[in-house]
Amino acid sequence: MNSKKVRTRFAPSPTGFMHVGNLRTALYSYLLAKKAGGVFILRIEDTDQTRYVEGAVEMICHILKETGLRYDEGPDVGGDYGPYVQSQRQEIYREYAHRLITTNDAYYCFCDKERLDKIREECRIAKIDPKYDGHCRKLPPEEIQKNLEAKKPFVIRQKMPASGDTIFDDKVFGTIKVDFAQLDDQVLMKADGLPTYNFANVIDDHLMEITHIIRGSEFLISTPKYNQLYRALGWEIPTLVHVPPVMKAAGQKMSKRLGDASYDDFIKKGYLKDAIINYIALLGWSPGDNREIFTLPELVNAFDINNINKAPAIFDEVKLNWLNGEYIRKLSLDEFHQMALPYIKQASYLTPIDVRKVSRLLQPRVEKLIDIPGQIDFIDSVPDYRLDLYAHQKMKSTPATAIQFLKSALPVLNTIDIWNEEHIHTAVFELIDQLKIKTGQLLWPLRIALSGKQSTPGGFIEIAYLLGKEETIKRVEEAIRRLGTEKVAGAS
């Protein structure tokens, strides 16, 4: 049996939202399968029609493909174990549910919501675990028959042992012991004729010959219920791999409501898909050595479920920022330029600038694409700024020296015929030599005059080149005018 080909599955429900914890589960499932040369499957768990979101399946398929987590079998790619959408497998579940009734491992339950609520309320008052009381377990066959014929709504419940322990092994958590007494007679088939996740998942995993189940650790406690089902059906229990949750910084589980935890949101903010995948791979898993940068194929190679951590991991966007920056810097200029262009245009569409040059300046300074507009907002026009920006201790610049050197620079700038970085550089540094001043004393005020910003991508020469001669001179003149007429705030 061990020689069976490894088959793993990612089984999301189409609720229109792929949060990073889910994506990580998909990643681990993919890695585990591919590491073993096995098959990765996508199965859609849409048995709760009330939560179904239009277009969610397409979104899931798209994200998996985009991130490189290509599934070998799935709703849109087919395979020998289909259909891969649970709502299309109703007959299958019905058949097995009835088989369980025949073998006395499950039973019809006709209790309505009111009665169930009452039981729960009674349990609450008695301070015991809320559990179904087994009322319909002992219904006489005639009554069941009568109810069925009367078309009374029913569910099918699983018969759980009333007492005793059950033990199972999990690849990351080890041996887990659970008391049957706290396990409810869970519903297998709902009144609407659809199976619950708890049931469908067991049936499908077996029928699809899943060898390793990778899922969130929130299923750890209910695992014995599934195991009972496997036993009742005479099926082999797959290898269990439960992974701890991904938490939001505050120590709360990641959720849609808590913030931008979805894959889409990160993409919108200008994170690279490879960086996201790389980062979440490291969230709760470690390669064992100190390596941190991995391509997907490298992850496949390095992955080992023995190195999955048991404790919940907190998602750290700051570290993702760094990793994303690493990925951005590794891009070729062309690649980066292509990605950056929309964001550059967002900030500047008036000035006919050398956009490639902007990208070159930006690339080592950008962590996520969405930061770009704010970094180059000075290109179209100088933002409002305070004149005390001209004071810079380390540059040995003050508003007084600034106006003086700006004035000396003006004629020099005017004489530059060929407006490129080389010529601007030569001219400006000749002036610095002449004046016998520190480079910063001239270059700092010039840069401020052009940008109105404390920091910019590139220095004066690069920005001057970008803006062009005319605009540069115009801005320097304006700075001189302001310095000559306005009082410097805070100056004494």
Added chain:
RNA sequence: GGUCCCAUCGUCUAGUGGCCCAGGACGCCGGCCUCUCACGCCGGCAACACGGGUUCGAAUCCCGUUGGGAUCACCA
């Protein structure tokens, strides 16, 4: 609350009885580079939750405490 699980720097983690007065990374701080910022380079701060055992020896094993997470649906 019952039950299950977990616990190394702020965060992600290495560590599976001696190699650890605990290693890497992010962040933070300092320095170098430098026309600003960033990149890059160098350095620094910073953790075995606590208390008992076991052992010649414990971050590593056991027990308890504390803290955290999960679960108790006709949701997955």
